[in-house]
Amino acid sequence: MVVTGIIVIVTSVILANNSRFGGIVQLENLTYDVALTVRQAQVYGISVQRYGASNFSSGYGMHFDSNDPQHYELFADADEDGYDVSENVPPSPYTIRSGYRIHKLCVPQGNDAVSCDPVSQVDIIFHRPEPDATIHINGDSAINDSARIVLISPRGDIMSVVVENSGQISVRRPGQ
Template sequence: MIQLYKKAPNIFRSQIGFTVIELIVVVGILGVVSSITLTSYSKFGGQILLRNLAYDVALSIRQAQVYGISARSFLGTQFASGHGVYFDFAEGNNTFVAYTDTDNNNFYTSAGTEWVETFSIGPGYFIDRLCVPSGSSSENCAITSLDILFKRPEPDAIIRASVGGGFTQYDRVRIVLASPRGSTLSVLVESTGQISIQRYAE
């Protein structure tokens, strides 16, 4: 007796592979996840670079402090000469100068005789503002020039700032640094010689 076998229909044939809609959805999800990851990484990387910049500025000021209170001579000066840093927005907001006070007037007066080194800030990053105390709790951030000097034997800082005219001495100064994304971080220098990194909120 001959038995006839009929092939059963393949009920799974229509479910093999992805449909176009499923493929579009998967690609869309991957695109969103990738963009979020890249954005977060870029923001995190920018914050790290900004913090590194703040530490570099703070260390440059600390270096001037160490030179100022140690027996170190530059440019043929006496060991008692002070050492400092000078910021001047007229020269740009991405550089500042280390100097030796060769004429002992407690101030940066001549690039030809007192200049030691120019520090440059990385591309896209800049010194956003210089702020000094104004009243009990506010700050004046219209400063255009800043001079910070250290002299033996004390580690104290002589802080002088100007809004375009003469210089006035202050108890502290805040150097606000900014990233290309608009994030900010500040270096606070006090007349007692303390140097710290702080968040900045307007």
């Protein structure tokens, strides 16, 4: 009877923590997927990734919109004016599933993964030959030092992708 009770308690603890662990792993995977997609835009932007039949000078970038927290887009900046929804630049949309979403887009205030000034749109663009990022906030032409894409799980766990104007792309947890 005592052994059965111990087994039930241990099993309950393991099963209760398993769903939380699985959720954190999925959030971590999503965060790294977003970071790798930004890195893909960087590689396209600094390498000879052709857009269209003969345009080798196009920059490539990522578009994030807080009004559409389930999607983000990789796009070609054919006319070098940033993301423009009316252009004939076919974006590659990415969909976030299973209740995970972009929690907020922001300009960092400090070093932790949560403190930042919220914004509605972030465009990150990479142009040849430099790996540096051109970061535009809310469609403005001003260039910012960095941007943070904060992702959240259905349970409320948070991780973020930080892109610096130097081209550095990092994944951070709260407190980092």
